[in-house]
Amino acid sequence: MKNKLARFSLGITYGLMLCAAAAGPSQARETPAPEPAGPVIQLNLEGIVDPVMAKYVERGVRRAEKQSAHLLVLVLDTPGGLDPSMRRIAKQLLNTPIPSVVYVHPAGGRAASAGAFIGQAATVLALTPGTNIGAAHPVDIQGKKASDKVANDAAAYLIGLARQRGRNEKLAGQMVTNSISLTAEQAVQDNVADILAATPEELWRKLSGRRVQQGQTEHILQVSAQAVQLLPMRMNEQFLHALTNPNVTYVLFLLGTYGLIYELANPGAILPGVAGAICLLLALMGFEGLPISLAGVLLLGLGALLLVLEVFVVSHGILATGGVVALILGSFMAFPSELPAFKVATSILITMIVVTVGYVLLFLFVALKLRRAIAISGTESLVNAQGTVKAKTLAGLLVHVRGDDWLVTRDSGKLRPRQAVEVLEVRGLKLKVRPVATTPAGPEPAKEE
Numbered sequence: 508m509k510n511k512l513a514r515f516s517l518g519i520t521y522g523l524m525l526c527a528a529a530a531g532p533s534q535a536r537e538t539p540a541p542e543p544a545g546p547v548i549q550l551n552l553e554g555i556v557d558p559v560m561a562k563y564v565e566r567g568v569r570r571a572e573k574q575s576a577h578l579l580v581l582v583l584d585t586p587g588g589l590d591p592s593m594r595r596i597a598k599q600l601l602n603t604p605i606p607s608v609v610y611v612h613p614a615g616g617r618a619a620s621a622g623a624f625i626g627q628a629a630t631v632l633a634l635t636p637g638t639n640i641g642a643a644h645p646v647d648i649q650g651k652k653a654s655d656k657v658a659n660d661a662a663a664y665l666i667g668l669a670r671q672r673g674r675n676e677k678l679a680g681q682m683v684t685n686s687i688s689l690t691a692e693q694a695v696q697d698n699v700a701d702i703l704a705a706t707p708e709e710l711w712r713k714l715s716g717r718r719v720q721q722g723q724t725e726h727i728l729q730v731s732a733q734a735v736q737l738l739p740m741r742m743n744e745q746f747l748h749a750l751t752n753p754n755v756t757y758v759l760f761l762l763g764t765y766g767l768i769y770e771l772a773n774p775g776a777i778l779p780g781v782a783g784a785i786c787l788l789l790a791l792m793g794f795e796g797l798p799i800s801l802a803g804v805l806l807l808g809l810g811a812l813l814l815v816l817e818v819f820v821v822s823h824g825i826l827a828t829g830g831v832v833a834l835i836l837g838s839f840m841a842f843p844s845e846l847p848a849f850k851v852a853t854s855i856l857i858t859m860i861v862v863t864v865g866y867v868l869l870f871l872f873v874a875l876k877l878r879r880a881i882a883i884s885g886t887e888s889l890v891n892a893q894g895t896v897k898a899k900t901l902a903g904l905l906v907h908v909r910g911d912d913w914l915v916t917r918d919s920g921k922l923r924p925r926q927a928v929e930v931l932e933v934r935g936l937k938l939k940v941r942p943v944a945t946t947p948a949g950p951e952p953a954k955e956e
Contacts (some may be wrong), residue, residue, distance in 0.1 A: 545577030547735045548605075552581055555848065556588025556621040557796045559740075559748040561595040567738050571605045578714075578730060579607045581629065584638075586848030587620025588751075589796060590645065590661075597628035597668065606630040606721040606728065610710060611638045611691070619643070623682050626700070627668035630719050633702035633710055634691035640700065641688030646798055646844065658683060675699050708732060747792075753842050756793030757851045761834075761859050763787030764811040765866060771818045772870065798844045806837030814867065827867050835860055889930045893943060896926045906940055913938045 548571040552560055564581070571579045579600075600607045609629035611618045614637030618626045623643040626632045634640065645653040645661045652658075662683035669679035675698040681687045694700035704710035711730040719726050740748065749755055766783020770776055794804060813830030820826060838860060842850045894908030903914045906928055915922070916939045922928065928940040 545734070546571075546574050547578045547580055547730055548574070548576045549580045549582065549735050549737045551737070551739065552583045552585060552625075554585060554748060555751045555796065556585055556592050556596070556625070557748065557751045558589070558592050559744050559751070560588070561592040563740055563744055563748075564596045564599055568599045568603050568605070570738055572603060576605050577734065578728060579603070579605045580735070581607065581609045581625070583609050583611050583618055583622055583625060584613070584616035585618065585620075585622040585625075587622060587643075590621065593621035593624050594664075596625050600625070600628040600630070601668075601671070604722055604724065606719050606726050608633060608710075608714065610704070610707070611635060611640060612707070614638060614705075619688065620645075623679075624665055624668065627665060627672060627674065627679060630672070630721050631702060631714065631717070632672075632674070632694075632700040633704050633713075634694055634700050636691050636703065636705055638691045639688050640691075640694050641682040642686050643682040644684070644686040651843070669699075674701075707735075711735075750789060750793035751796040752793075753797055753849060753851050754855050756790050756797065757838070757841070758855065758859060759786045759793065760790035760807060760811075761863060763790060764814065764834075767811070768814055768818060768870065771815055797842065798849050800840050800843045803837045803839070803841030803843070806833045807841055808837075810834030810837055817871075824871055827871055831864055831867055834863055889933055889938065892930045894928055894930070894940075896922045896924050896928060898924060903937075906938060908938065915940050 548567055550564060550567040552564070554560070567579065567581075570576075581600075600609075607629045608631040609618070609626045610633045611622075611626065612635045614635050616635065616638045618634075618638070618640040619642045621643070623640050626640055643661065643665060645657050647653050647657075653661075662680045665683055666676045666680045669676045678687070678689070678697055678699050689697065689699055691700070691703055695703045702710065702713050704713055711732055714728045714730045717728045719728060750759075763783045763786030766779040766781075766786060768783075770780030770783060773779075810830045810833030813826045813833060816822075817824075817826040817830065838851070838856055844850055889908060892908055894906050894913075897905040897907045897912060899905070903917075904919075904922060905912045906915055906922075907913075908930060914937045915928075916934055916937045919928075919938075919940045920942065922940070922942060927943045929943050930938050930940055932939040
């Protein structure tokens with residue numbers, strides 16, 4: 508009996524051991540091991556979301572995929588931007604096999620408007636205390652709120668992004684429909700964002716060990732500061748991206764206008780004309796990426812045209828005055844957006860208006876002074892000049908004025924050699940003169956042969 512009981516107990520023990528051995532590998536397969544720490548590619552997205560920023564992100568995604576990066580981190584601070592550029596960035600984050608993190612940083616930064624869409628498209632959305640996200644209602648090219656049709660499309664898109672990432676769909680939709688904006692703490696608490704991190708180091712710690720789903724693959728993140736590789740914007744990207752700053756675009760437009768006016772007023776200077784044309788072309792490139800008012804831009808163009816015409820047309824300042832008025836009105840109307848990031852700073856606006864008025868007044872003063880000035884070269888400079896009668900020739904009477912001999916007209920009256928005369932008028936190659944009371948010291952007249 509004891510032997511049977513012992514054999515029965517031994518059989519149960521072996522059976523349990525076999526079950527444990529069979530279950531062990533299965534559990535190991537269900538729990539993926541931490542991935543080896545690969546490179547973490549970091550991109551810094553600051554300023555308006557424009558085509559340059561979209562190309563920068565596309566380049567960063569290609570680099571991350573080429574290097575089999577462990578993670579792609581986008582440090583974001585934007586007031587918003589263009590819808591097509593935002594969608595290009597979102598598509599990159601959704602379709603790449605590399606997990607992505609959008610980190611709204613530093614404190615005081617924001618992911619407003621288009622930035623909210625980019626944040627929701629990321630695998631992980633992290634915010635720094637003191638930042639905010641939302642206010643994503645679309646605006647038209649003039650900076651006014653877009654139609655309900657456009658707003659509904661944007662709301663559906665943002666809700667879809669939040670749903671795909673497992674975040675709060677309701678609040679995501681209200682960011683568009685009601686233009687709500689959430690603080691970093693509210694966003695994390697309401698599941699609009701995933702992580703609250705005051706510093707990059709804190710973000711790396713909170714990311715490490717985190718399970719994320721990118722596509723059909725689950726990843727366990729392991730991040731360290733040593734693995735982070737910053738991929739900065741190239742010089743040409745930085746330059747083109749700066750053009751979407753309304754302050755830069757506005758100043759470039761006025762500088763271009765000044766250059767053309769100076770070149771047309773002083774033909775042959777070359778450098779001001781070339782620099783002015785380049786500034787105007789760069790300003791037009793900047794206008795393409797900004798919500799502008801067509802009427803305001805046309806007024807700026809009209810003002811520039813009137814100032815240029817003042818160089819060629821004697822309008823006694825009427826054209827110049829109209830040009831200044833048009834430039835001032837255009838300056839206030841060209842950037843009508845309700846968002847401060849898409850407006851020209853008031854200090855820059857006032858400064859450039861004062862500079863423009865001063866430039867035009869100085870130009871008019873110099874032009875008026877030149878028009879009233881007595882000519883100092885050419886035949887016109889001989890009027891009121893004094894000389895002496897030289898001699899009679901077969902062609903007529905000669906006078907010596909400023910080192911040259913001139914024939915006098917027949918209506919100059921009777922003159923005698925060495926008599927002092929004053930030039931009254933220049934008629935072709937002859938001078939009309941009149942005698943004066945005194946005889947100025949001058950060269951001895953040649954004796955007749």
